[in-house]
Amino acid sequence: MSDLIESVRPDALPPALVLIAEDEAEIADILAAYLQRSGLRTQHATDGHEALAMHRALKPDLVLLDVQMPRADGWKVLSEIRSSSDTPVIMLTALDQDIDKLMGLRLGADDYVGKPFNPAEVVARVEAVLRRTRSRAPVATQMLRVGAFQVDLENHEASVQRDGQQHALELTLTEFKLLACLMRTPKRAFSRAELLINCLPEGDSQERTVDSHISKLRKKLEALGIQGVPASVWGVGYRFGNEP
Template identity: 80%
Template sequence: MSDLNARTSTATPALVLIAEDEAEIADILIAYLRRSGLHTQHASDGQQALSLHQTLKPDLLLLDVQMPVLDGWKVLSEIRSRDNTPVIMLTALDQDIDKLMGLRLGADDYVVKPFNPAEVVARVQAVLRRTLSSAPAATQMLRVGAFRIDLDSHEASVFREGQQHTLDLTLTEFKLLACLMRAPKRAFSRTELLENCLPEGDTQERTVDSHVSKLRKKLEALDVQGVPNSVWGVGYRFGVES
């Protein structure tokens, strides 16, 4: 099993931010990357790419050079001033000077349009294998759909309508959400959630229902429906597609 596969099977799939203003190209890349088991988010201009990079902290950025508002070179330069997120440049230009520009600014790879989407996926996986395997102990991060939990900083957030919303959760609510996100398709019994998420002394299964209800109301306030999802006769599962 490769380093990348080992990471995605035991933790959470890598998140790839696609900065591409041509919707058709972006849709193709999203489809191919998701088919390979990766999560994606899309930015349609350079400013949005910087904003999403700051809030989502993706594992890799696919960055088109000829972007509106801010071009790819400016986006890459700004990102390199603050961190080392792997970046693969996408461009219609096939000039050595452009390749050298990208490498000089800190790009990790370079793909020229028109490209084979399967080749882009292979490049993405190769860069992720290299960077994830050589990185120091990674931040423990859970991502499911629009949800993101940083287990190190104890922060939970959800991405809605182009914005990242930090969730104001109690410790028990945070533990419940994290437990469900670790296995989003699994139905957890109330007993399991009681043992794993609630403080010692809470021994009543109905206490789980109370905490789940409060968590659900906080998410509904952000127009997130059905999380956590009730499973009749069992308990709860996370409730959205991963």
């Protein structure tokens, strides 16, 4: 953990989330292990329909997309993703033919890897694509929406809808960062160390300081009748919690 704390600035982007859309569990597990070892977060979809649902819900930074998947193949998934999003997509396929590569690129794929592949090479390709796309789309241009909550990262404004009205949240910078971090992946449990690194000022070094800021954030939300946000995760830390 000490190496992670030294290498990540508190105001840096959170680790990129990679959605692995692959129906072969062994391949998905290998890719996830290599990606996580490189500091990336992963989620796994086992078929095309699940991949689209997880893409809509999680808004990953990149999708590793297998062509031959049940329920909806990779071409269909890629087409659906491109109809509403510019999320980077790297195609994974056993079909090592130029026509398939051309189809993927025409549909908007960012890269193409044929099976069998070297997982380390896949990680290198993922990191290269992320460097390009994340530099083009800084966090400040994003708008986060989860349930009734809305966070404008460019203008540092947060609000929540209650009883048909949008209520502005008067948050400190640290409270704002905590809320935004939890909203990025609302189902994920973050440790105090992760929140300390990503959300608190550089001078703060105590994990328990996170508890104080979370408590103050909760009280502001409770004043609007919102309970359980952020939610405590016993033995881990916090997740976004219940949606009002």
